[in-house]
Every structure is written in structure tokens, then in C-alpha cells.
Amino acid sequence: xxxxxxxxxxxxxxxxxxxxxxxxxxxxxxxxxxxxxxxxxxxxxxxxxxxxxxxxxxxxxxxxxxxxxxxxxxxxxxxxxxxxxxxxxxxxxxxxxxxxxxxxxxxxxxxxxxxxxxxxxxxxxxxxxxxxxxxxxxxxxxxxxxxxxxxxxxxxxxxxxxxxxxxxxxxxxxxxxxxxxxxxxxxxxxxxxx
Numbered sequence: 001x002x003x004x005x006x007x008x009x010x011x012x013x014x015x016x017x018x019x020x021x022x023x024x025x026x027x028x029x030x031x032x033x034x035x036x037x038x039x040x041x042x043x044x045x046x047x048x049x050x051x052x053x054x055x056x057x058x059x060x061x062x063x064x065x066x067x068x069x070x071x072x073x074x075x076x077x078x079x080x081x082x083x084x085x086x087x088x089x090x091x092x093x094x095x096x097x098x099x100x101x102x103x104x105x106x107x108x109x110x111x112x113x114x115x116x117x118x119x120x121x122x123x124x125x126x127x128x129x130x131x132x133x134x135x136x137x138x139x140x141x142x143x144x145x146x147x148x149x150x151x152x153x154x155x156x157x158x159x160x161x162x163x164x165x166x167x168x169x170x171x172x173x174x175x176x177x178x179x180x181x182x183x184x185x186x187x188x189x190x191x192x193x194x
Contacts, residue, residue, distance in 0.1 A: 047148075098128025
């Protein structure tokens, strides 16, 4: 195992006579890329999380449960009373009255064998259109956190990938410069003095 000296912090910014301009540029690119990556990821993630949480909270306020009636017999055998909650769900047409008094119809999933006139609970938006049951506060927080995390990672990937591509380009340029200098000075080292 080779001996290494003490770890030097911020070694990229220390003075060194062998340090090239490209090395200094790369060190600033690395620093800037990490700062932008972290900031972009955190800001995008927090913004998305707050937006989703606000939207889901607004849905909980606006969407209301309404009692609807099945307008046709649902297909399938009628469930036994004891196992009604565990019965197979099928699509059936229902009718409900919105808060403004207008009548609406739509299709929802009901227990198989539900008879004409069976009451079921549906969720509607302020216009009376069918919607899904709104997310509970804990479900909303989980959704918002997941969406914020995914969006934050996606936003952070953009500057990270861009900086990585720029560093690869700088590395190629640095290797080309090394090749040019080696081609110029390498043959001089092979000469004999005498």
C-alpha cells in the first residue's frame, strides 16, 4: 500500500506551479455544479411538494360526498348481507343530484348484484362531476413528498449531467494538450549528450 500524505482540504484551490488554467476552470465548474445541483434539486422539490399539498388540500375542501342511486340492476349475483363489503365490484350507472339542484348520471363501481334504487356514496366536485375520493392528509403528504422527491432529483440531474459533460470535454482537451507537449518534448529526452 502506498503512503499518502495528510488529507488536504480545498486542494483544488491551492497554489501550485504545475496547476494549469484548465485545472482552475475545472475546480470552479465542480464547485458551481454541486451548488447548482443542490439548489435546483431542493428548490424544485420543495416547490413541487408545497404545490401538490396545496392542491390536494383544496380537493378535500371542494369535493363533497353525495348519495347516488343505482339506475339499473348491477350484473352478477346478489351478495349475502354479511359479506356485502367483500363482494366483487362491477360497473353500474348511477344518478345523483348536485348541490346546485342539477341532476347528473355516471358510472361507478358498485357491489355485484346491487338492485335498482340502491343508495351508494359518490364524490363530486363543485360542478357536480364525479371525482375520486380525496386523499386523506397523510396520503396527501406521502404523495406530495414522493412527487417532490422525484421532481427534485430530476431537476438536480440537469445541471449535474451538464457539468459532467463539460468536465469530460475539458478532460479531453487537457489530454490533447498533454499529447501535444509530449510530442514536442518527448524526443528531446531520448537524445544523448556528449
